[in-house]
Amino acid sequence: MHNLRLNLARIYMVLxxxxxxxxxxxxxxxxxxxxxxxxxxxxxxxxTMWFSEMIADQRMMVAFANxxxxxxxxxxxxxxxxxxxxxxxxxxxxxVRTALYGMMISTILIPGVVIGISTMILWTKMGNxxxxxxxxxxxxxxxxxxxxxxxxxxxxxxxxxxxxxSFDAGLEEAALDLGAxxxxxxxxxxxxxxxxxxxxxxxxxxxxxxxxxxxTQFTRGGADTLTVYVFSKVRSGITxxxxxxxxxxxxxxxxxxxxxxLNRRRRARIEAAREAEARRAEAAEx
Amino acid sequence: MQDLLRRYGFGLxxxxxxxxxxxxxxxxxxxxxxxxxxxxRPYLPVTEVGGPKDxxxxxxxxxxFDGDVERSFLGFTFHIPVHVYTFGLTIFYSMVTTVICFVMxxxxxxxxxxxxxxxxxxxxxxLLFIPLWVSEVLRAFAWWIILAFKGPLNALxxxxxxxxxxxxxxxxGYTGVVVGLVYTYVLFMLFPIYNxxxxxDTNQIEAAEDLGAPWWKIHWRxxxxxxxxxxxxxxxxxxxxxxxxxxxxxxxxxxxxxxFTQTIDQWFKDALDWNTxxxxxxxxxxxxxxFVTVAMWxxxxxxxxxxx
Numbered sequence: 001m002h003n004l005r006l007n008l009a010r011i012y013m014v015l016x017x018x019x020x021x022x023x024x025x026x027x028x029x030x031x032x033x034x035x036x037x038x039x040x041x042x043x044x045x046x047x048t049m050w051f052s053e054m055i056a057d058q059r060m061m062v063a064f065a066n067x068x069x070x071x072x073x074x075x076x077x078x079x080x081x082x083x084x085x086x087x088x089x090x091x092x093x094x095x096v097r098t099a100l101y102g103m104m105i106s107t108i109l110i111p112g113v114v115i116g117i118s119t120m121i122l123w124t125k126m127g128n129x130x131x132x133x134x135x136x137x138x139x140x141x142x143x144x145x146x147x148x149x150x151x152x153x154x155x156x157x158x159x160x161x162x163x164x165x166s167f168d169a170g171l172e173e174a175a176l177d178l179g180a181x182x183x184x185x186x187x188x189x190x191x192x193x194x195x196x197x198x199x200x201x202x203x204x205x206x207x208x209x210x211x212x213x214x215x216t217q218f219t220r221g222g223a224d225t226l227t228v229y230v231f232s233k234v235r236s237g238i239t240x241x242x243x244x245x246x247x248x249x250x251x252x253x254x255x256x257x258x259x260x261x262l263n264r265r266r267r268a269r270i271e272a273a274r275e276a277e278a279r280r281a282e283a284a285e286x
Numbered sequence: 287m288q289d290l291l292r293r294y295g296f297g298l299x300x301x302x303x304x305x306x307x308x309x310x311x312x313x314x315x316x317x318x319x320x321x322x323x324x325x326x327r328p329y330l331p332v333t334e335v336g337g338p339k340d341x342x343x344x345x346x347x348x349x350x351f352d353g354d355v356e357r358s359f360l361g362f363t364f365h366i367p368v369h370v371y372t373f374g375l376t377i378f379y380s381m382v383t384t385v386i387c388f389v390m391x392x393x394x395x396x397x398x399x400x401x402x403x404x405x406x407x408x409x410x411x412x413l414l415f416i417p418l419w420v421s422e423v424l425r426a427f428a429w430w431i432i433l434a435f436k437g438p439l440n441a442l443x444x445x446x447x448x449x450x451x452x453x454x455x456x457x458x459g460y461t462g463v464v465v466g467l468v469y470t471y472v473l474f475m476l477f478p479i480y481n482x483x484x485x486x487d488t489n490q491i492e493a494a495e496d497l498g499a500p501w502w503k504i505h506w507r508x509x510x511x512x513x514x515x516x517x518x519x520x521x522x523x524x525x526x527x528x529x530x531x532x533x534x535x536x537x538x539x540x541x542x543x544x545x546f547t548q549t550i551d552q553w554f555k556d557a558l559d560w561n562t563x564x565x566x567x568x569x570x571x572x573x574x575x576x577f578v579t580v581a582m583w584x585x586x587x588x589x590x591x592x593x594x
Contacts, residue, residue, distance in 0.1 A: 005501065006401065009393065009397045009401060012393055012394065012397070013394060013397055013398075013402075013410075016390070016394050017413055017414070019469075020413075020414065020416070020417045020469075020473075021413075021416065021417065023417075023425065023428035023429060023431075023432060023469065024416070024417060024420060024428060026428060026431055026432055026438055027424065027427065027428040027431060030431055037434075038431055039431055039434060039436065039437055039438070040431075040438055041436070041437065041438050041441040042436075080305060081305050081306070081308070081309045084301070084302040084305040084306055085305070085306045085309065087290075087302060088290070088302050088303065088306050091289045091290045100306075100310075103310055103314070104310070107314055109522070109526050109574075109575075109578065110318075110571065111526065111529065111530030111547070111567075111570055111571060111574065112530055112532070113530055113532060113547050113550055113551070113567055113570065114318075114321070114530075114567045114568070114570065114571045115317075117321060117550070117554060117560070117563055117564060117567045118317035118318050118320060118321035118564075118567070119313070119317050120560075121317070121320050121321055121324055121560060121564065122316060122317040122320040122321075125320060125324070146313055147313075149309070149313060150309065150313035150314055150317075153309055153313075169293075172293050176292075176293070181295075182293070182294045182295030182297070182298055183295075183298065185293060185294065186294055186298055207419065210421060211421050211422055213422065213423060213532065213533045214530065214531075214532050214533075214547075217532065217551070218554060226421075227421060227422075227423045227533075230421075230423045230424065230427065231423050231533060231536070231537070234423070234426075234427050234430065234537055235536065235537070242424075242427060246420070246424045246427070246428075249420060249421070249424065250416075250420055253416055253419045253420060254416070257412055257415075257416060257419075260412065261408075261409060261412055264408060
């Protein structure tokens with residue numbers, strides 16, 4: 001009986017993974033089908049023409065470049081703001097902490113539609129009130145950056161805050177006693193300890209920004225990001241160029257995943273070898 | 287605060303406070319207050335803004351109650367304002383999505399946390415993460431291809447002989463939307479539950495087994511109660527993401543399915559009436575917040591648990 005359940009669980013796991021990955025396979029397959037509609041049935045023959053069409057698609061390339069710029073800006077600002085918030089919140093306590101923390105976390109739960117509209121309204125109204133034509137107050141991707149930062153900073157904050165828990169504040173005391181300046185304490189002691197979390201935060205922020213649709217859709221003005229462009233393509237007559245793009249993105253993801261996995265296995269092997277060594281040494285001592 | 291000053295000096299502390307203030311005030315609080323304020327103003331031509339007609343009123347909110355439609359449910363026929371109806375269905379189908387995600391994620395989360403060989407776990411998690419890295423719009427697009435009238439799903443079902451005629455999946459009310467939402471957000475349910483179950487002492491399960499408890503009772507009395515914070519945070523995430531999703535309903539929706547975010551989008555982009563869009567966006571925010579608060583109160587979990 002127990003074995004039966006175990007096997008059922010294994011089958012379920014395999015089915016779940018197939019469920020997650022099959023749509024990606026279908027989407028990639030359609031990139032090579034010689035058919036005007038993106039589909040894998042009926043199969044009309046192998047072609048790579050959608051890839052050449054994709055490269056010729058100027059709007060897509062511009063949208064792609066925009067996406068990278070926005071993501072880089074969001075990652076940079078979110079990391080700075082998120083790290084500052086984590087350090088600040090780590091040093092306050094009581095009701096202030098609860099209130100600040102609650103406010104920061106709640107930004108993650110605000111629907112993107114609300115963030116998008118509110119950001120758009122605030123900055124354009126402010127521009128109207130000031131009577132300027134300064135670019136900051138017009139719709140555009142810079143407003144998308146601000147809107148995205150408003151909740152992505154909270155994710156960075158959480159990652160950095162978790163890392164701060166393992167920080168030994170005594171190190172800073174020692175540095176101060178030995179005559180280090182405040183900037184040195186920050187730059188040489190605190191930040192190096194936080195670098196892993198900051199790096200992870202930057203990666204999360206970058207990918208969250210690429211994914212973002214809701215905020216961008218309401219604030220972008222006339223500019224495209226990849227997500228918005230793909231969306232407009234899917235709604236109006238689509239060609240399988242989107243599939244070609246999807247295939248390339250999935251390929252990049254897979255390559256990164258495989259590199260990560262091989263790296264992890266190599267480290268696990270080294271770790272295991274070290275442990276075996278230690279055990280042998282212990283046994284020899286006895 | 288004193289501590290910060292002593293460690294990092296006046297300049298750095300001030301810089302950090304300013305950064306946090308910029309985030310919370312300029313990017314969160316003031317925009318939301320502006321949204322709230324604008325939602326009470328009428329939509330006017332530019333020349334009349336600030337003029338005698340520009341006064342506060344509840345008119346934008348009242349638009350929710352415009353336009354009755356006739357609907358029947360379980361044999362009852364009733365009249366209901368179309369936007370209220372849309373909103374109700376959005377909440378309802380977001381809940382359906384949440385429940386389906388839970389049912390799908392819970393067994394796998396348990397399996398990953400307690401049964402699977404710890405050595406192969408990182409590989410498994412990596413496999414599960416792959417779809418998460420592919421952007422949401424492409425995942426919705428993938429299902430658009432699969433569910434198409436002449437798409438692979440119909441071809442498969444026809445080939446196996448389960449159905450005789452192809453089915454119009456994307457023209458069956460909210461079916462396509464729910465399918466897409468589940469696929470897009472199921473992992474946001476899986477990982478919190480997995481984290482929660484992982485912290486459960488396996489000895490408890492073994493003790494229950496030794497004392498003769500049947501498997502369903504072990505889950506009902508031990509694993510489920512222990513994983514409650516994870517279930518709650520996963521559910522809140524999935525629910526809020528579903529109710530706030532604009533991509534999936536726009537791509538996979540049918541002619542008879544309308545999501546509340548789509549209504550907001552239409553006010554904003556098609557009617558260019560930002561004030562009414564604000565009012566609707568505020569309603570979405572308010573009602574989702576109320577819903578989540580009530581759910582958290584019912585399940586006795588705190589906001590700080592969710593952030594884990």
